[in-house]
Amino acid sequence: METLSLVYYSPTGTTQKIVREIGQNMGLKLISDNNIAENKAESITETSNNCLTIIGMPVYAGRLPITAIKTLKKLQSIQSPVVIVVVYGNRDYGDSLLELKEIAINCGFKIIAGAAFIGEHSFSSSEKPIAMNRPDKQDLEKCKDFSGMITEKLKDIEDISTLSELDIPGNYPYKKRNQLPATVHPKTDNNLCDNCGICVDVCPTNAITIKGTVITTGELCTWCCACVKHCPKGARIFDNPTINAFKEKLFLNCSVRKEPIYFV
Secondary structure (H helix, E strand, C coil), X not given: CCEEEEEECCCCCHHHHHHHHHHHCCCXXXXXXXXXXXXXXXXXXXXXXXXXXXXXXXXXCCECCHHHXXXXXXXXXXXXXXXXXXXXXXXXXXXXXXXXHHHHHHCCCEEEEEEEEECCCCCCCCCCCCCCCCCCHHHHHHHHHHHHHHHHHHHHCCCHHHCCCCCCCCCCCCCCCCCCCCCCCCEECCCCCCCCCHHHHHCCCCCEEEECEEEECHHHCCCCCHHHHHCCCCCEECCCHHHHHHHHHHHHHXXXXXXXXXXX
């Protein structure tokens, strides 16, 4: 391997941090760093055989974010190596890594390694912390460990086409996606909002517009909470009875620290 390409979906920057940490410890020349949550219209071209690709995706209720899948499927490869990574909020990564494996194979990649890392949950707050401030120093050290495992495996590969398929846990058919009414989404406290437009810029689905006040199109919202976490005034608030009950459940049942899992 000579070069490295990073492809990830990271509205809040959590998955980005993990994928970049893995990548920078590979000792390869970085030729592409594409956060498809930001570069929605950017085309993704074919990957050369001497390039290692790392694909990173957050986990939403045990599945990949549906808004990222369409872009991911544009990736093209002819048996070039790929590392697949999912990042979940200390609850469960469910079928997400298996789902990412299927997409990568259908795009023509040869999977050499996979991992499930932990990041701060989208619903985490100072009042109800869920994997708060993760990935932390320990997680980043484990990113380096994972990079070392990948490097060692690459050294031993003479012909990538002969590699056996990586065994990834999960269920097929995949877990059904959660569906809530379009009225369930973060809202804006107009007493705090100064119409700075940051929420518009960070929303990966273009669900937010400003027309005098901030307007959210609920049908497009994926509850990633990028708008909530990036708002400098604390004006974006996700206060809904259904979501609040789920936050409480997560806080009570998902506070015990989980550690990354590797498949190499």
